[in-house]
Amino acid sequence: MTADEQRAIWRERTRRWRALNPDKNREVAQRAMAKYLGAEKERHPRQGPAKPSPTPEEVREQQRAWKDANLTLERRTRYNARNREQRATIPAEDRAAARRVRYEARREQEAAAARRYRETHLEEQKAVRTAYRKAHPEIKRSAKRRARYGLAAGQYEAMFEAQGGVCAICRKPETQVDKVSGVLCSLGVDHDHGCCPGDRACGKCVRGLLCMSCNHGLGRFGDDPALLTAAIDYLLKGAA
Numbered sequence: 001m002t003a004d005e006q007r008a009i010w011r012e013r014t015r016r017w018r019a020l021n022p023d024k025n026r027e028v029a030q031r032a033m034a035k036y037l038g039a040e041k042e043r044h045p046r047q048g049p050a051k052p053s054p055t056p057e058e059v060r061e062q063q064r065a066w067k068d069a070n071l072t073l074e075r076r077t078r079y080n081a082r083n084r085e086q087r088a089t090i091p092a093e094d095r096a097a098a099r100r101v102r103y104e105a106r107r108e109q110e111a112a113a114a115r116r117y118r119e120t121h122l123e124e125q126k127a128v129r130t131a132y133r134k135a136h137p138e139i140k141r142s143a144k145r146r147a148r149y150g151l152a153a154g155q156y157e158a159m160f161e162a163q164g165g166v167c168a169i170c171r172k173p174e175t176q177v178d179k180v181s182g183v184l185c186s187l188g189v190d191h192d193h194g195c196c197p198g199d200r201a202c203g204k205c206v207r208g209l210l211c212m213s214c215n216h217g218l219g220r221f222g223d224d225p226a227l228l229t230a231a232i233d234y235l236l237k238g239a240a
Contacts (some may be wrong), residue, residue, distance in 0.1 A: 016090060019098040020104060038096045057113070111178065141186070151201025159209055168208035176212040188215045193223050 054062070071079060088094065118125065133140055145151045166173050167187060176185045187209035195205035210218070221227045 011087065012089065015086065016094075019090060020094060022098065022101050032094070116195060145189060148199065149191060149201045149206055151189065151206065152203075156189070156209075159206075163187075163209055167211035167214050169210060169214040172211065174211045187211060190215055190218065 045082050053196055067076075140154070142153060145156055146153070166188075174187050177183065188211070189201070190207050190210045191201035192205040192207060196202050221231070
C-alpha cells in the first residue's frame with residue numbers, strides 16, 4: 001500500500017467519523033478555537049493588538065471568494081465529482097442521520113441568519129422577486145390556478161390544447177386585454193358552482209375554459225339551464 005492510498009483511507013475514516021459524531025467534532029473544534037484564542041492573548045507587546053477573530057459569516061464569505069478566484073470550471077467539476085464519489089462510499093442512512101443531526105444542531109442558527117439576511121436585503125430580494133415574476137409569469141398563473149381551482153401542473157395547458165385554444169362555448173379565442181398590464185387575458189377556468197359555490201373549486205368540478213364574455217354570461221344566468229333555455233326561446237321567437 002502506497003503512502004497516498006494510506007492517506008486516502010485515513011481521510012475517509014476521518015470523514016465518516018465526523019459525519020457520525022457531529023457533537024464530538026464540534027467539541028474538538030471548540031477546544032481548538034479556545035486554544036487558538038488563548039494563544040492570541042499571549043501575544044508579545046511588540047506584535048501589537050491581536051486582530052479580532054472573524055465571524056462565521058465572514059469565514060464563509062472568504063471561502064466563497066477563494067473558490068470563485070481559484071476554482072476554474074474544470075477544477076470545480078473535478079472537485080464536485082470527487083466529493084460525489086466520496087459521499088457515495090457512505091451508506092445513505094448514515095448520511096441522512098448525519099444531516100438530521102446537523103440540522104437540529106444548527107436550526108436556530110440558520111433561522112436567525114436567514115432573518116438577519118432578510119432584514120438587511122429587503123429591497124434587493126424584492127427586486128429579484130419582481131424581476132423573476134416578470135420573466136416567468138406562467139409560474140404565478142400556474143400557482144394561482146392550483147390554489148384556486150385545484151388544477152395540477154400542466155392540466156390547464158392540456159385543456160387549452162384539447163379545446164384548440166378557443167372558448168368551449170363560442171369557439172373563439174379570448175379578445176379581452178388586461179387593463180393594468182395591457183396583456184391579452186387567458187381563457188378563464190369554469191367550474192360547477194353547484195359543487196363548489198364561490199370563486200374556488202375542488203378540481204373535480206372544473207368543466208372547461210371559457211372566454212370572459214361567455215364566462216360572465218353564464219354567471220349572469222346563474223348557471224341555470226332553465227333560464228338559458230328561456231333565453232334561447234325568447235331569441236328564436238323574436239327572430240320569427
